[in-house]
Amino acid sequence: MVNAKILVIDDNKSVLSALEILLQFEYKEVGTLSNPNQISSYPGLKDCDIILLDMNFSAGVNTGNEGLYWLREIKKKVPLVSVIMMTAYGAVDLAVEALKEGAADFVLKPWNNDKLLATVKSAYELRKSKKEVDQLKRKESHLKQVINQQGSTIIGNSKSLKGVLHLVSKVAKTDVNVLVTGENGTGKELIARALHGQSLRMNEVFISVDMGSISENLFESELFGHMKGAFTDAKEDRAGKFEAANGGTLFLDEIGNLSLQTQAKLLSAIQHKTIVRVGSNKPISVDIRLICATNVNLDQMVADGLFREDLLYRINTIRVEVPPLRERNEDIILLADHYLNKFTSKYGKQGLKINQAAQEKLKTYGWPGNIRELLHTVERAVILSEGNVLKPTDFPLNNAVSAKKGTGPVTLEAMELLMIMEALDQHNGNHSAAAEQLGISRQTLYNKLKKSGSAI
Structure with missing residues (x-):
């Protein structure tokens, strides 16, 4: 017996009795309603997994409009429930309309018991899938909130800090790439999180990557991901940081530590907005807001031939200089x-x-x-x-x-x-x-x- 709750709504009491007898041996709880006006007050409506709903309740009416109305009302109250429509009048256009309104399936009266049970079973599987997807979305939303709240509050009233925060507020709503510069320990990641928190992507994920901690031979795998078997330790497919940040913000800290070879690979991903996992030849489109940070002078590195000028142009649409603490005495x-x-x-x-x-x-x-x-x-x-x-x-x-x-x-x-x-x-x-x-x-x-x- 399946641990599921089913509600049958039909003005014909013979139909209610027949379906109750048929379904009670397959499902843990089966309830019935003869009046659709009682739907809103039905106890445990929100716990229902499947609802079998008649399409016509008034004598001499067979348009199906009543059923479609109640379908919409049910969906407002219980969006994830699987609703199976029932009617004695088979019409393709009516069935199509019901499916468009969110019905899981359509059953004609009189029904074949085996076919009806198969239809209900499919509707239940659909309900389970919807619940799982909903739970995953809730978990994802929670994880995004946790990740995005990992930073601390920016504290200070100094003129130099206020200038930085004013610039952040002007730039945040755009999608331009931002380079955050400043000495070690000045709070560059906090500024990056502030940019994300005030952006149109604020409800999406903020992914932070310390480029100084990634070895050159793992650069592509970490940022672009890899396929199972791509190298010795690749035991399963894995998304990289670009994919993980898709729709949100990718923060690349200490970008000045990259070698010229890895700089070229990063530039290509930024230019084309696509990445290719290690071990694959399939390009994957990514939509990210890119923020980079460094405590070194990238202009001088360009002059010394240590940093690509074209990459600097790409990441440096707007530059935010975070003042050292000695310039924030107050x-x-x-x-x-x-x-x-x-x-x-x-x-x-x-x-x-x-x-x-x-x-x-x-x-x-x-x-x-x-x-x-x-x-x-x-x-x-x-x-x-x-x-x-x-x-x-x-x-x-x-x-x-x-x-x-x-x-x-x-x-x-x-x-x-x-x-x-x-x-x-x-x-x-x-x-x-x-x-x-x-x-x-x-x-x-x-x-x-x-x-x-x-x-x-």
Whole structure:
């Protein structure tokens, strides 16, 4: 017996009885209705797998219009149910019309029992297929949401960041290729996700690929896919990143790491909007929005013969330069507080605060590793913290490396402020003791703090 629910709707009670007797030995639950006006109030209507529906309910009427009307009403309420239409008046055009309206099949009265059971069985298989497809679509939609939400929120109020976000909002709704540039750790992937999230493809998938992690001999397989048996480890057909991103956005990070040979293969795929799986000769059309990112100077690489000029033109319709953290000074504490909240929750250390001296230390550091370095610095401080207040000593930063790279507090004013804040921290905020250690008067120390906007 099949675990399915069937509903028979016919104004002829003899028909209802006959079908109930016939179907109850094959299917777990069989219900009947003699009045189609009761369809909406029928308990468990949405759980029905199959509905057998008469086409004519009024005496002397054989147009089938009543059945078509109720078919449409049922489909509105239960879109995936399989509906079999029944009539004593065989007309090809009526059957065609019913199928167009979504009926699964058509049965003539009087019916042959074996044929009717076969028709119901086919309708049930159709119902199962529809449910499976619907479940797969729901899972796909959920997976897309999960994948697209993997990025973090872009945090900051600095002028330089606002300029980037304004450009993103202007470009996002188009399908032009975008090149995102910037130093390591600046958040290039977040900008790429923002472009996707504001685009017309926002409900489709965002696929991110780290080009620096793909070896040259696996480049085609990873990006274009392969067929079973194409090489030793190809045990099954596999779609590449281009196919996986079809309809959505493909983000190629660290594109400057590609060799000239792989650059040529990528250029061909972008130009023709088609790919060919390894081991196949069948071209597959792909529809993607391409966003690339790099932390190297591609213009210089072109000049040095290390990057194809035609590929650069293809990926560089719009260029978005993400500013380093040292050019977003007013965002540093916003970001530090964001990560502090994140990690205090993660490690169960609620109530932690960053004191003024530590904030000044964070603001005067050059952050050669940018936001990624700040994130790890705050996480380390939270993990090792022993009190409720994070002080400058909780943030051991390599200012020598920062200054050497030209990214740190190289001005005398900035270095002075850093020394003052560290001295204050060592003396628990005691201005007199800090001034004595630094060899300056208390008033001089206060004036320097006031000038920097850091007076306590």
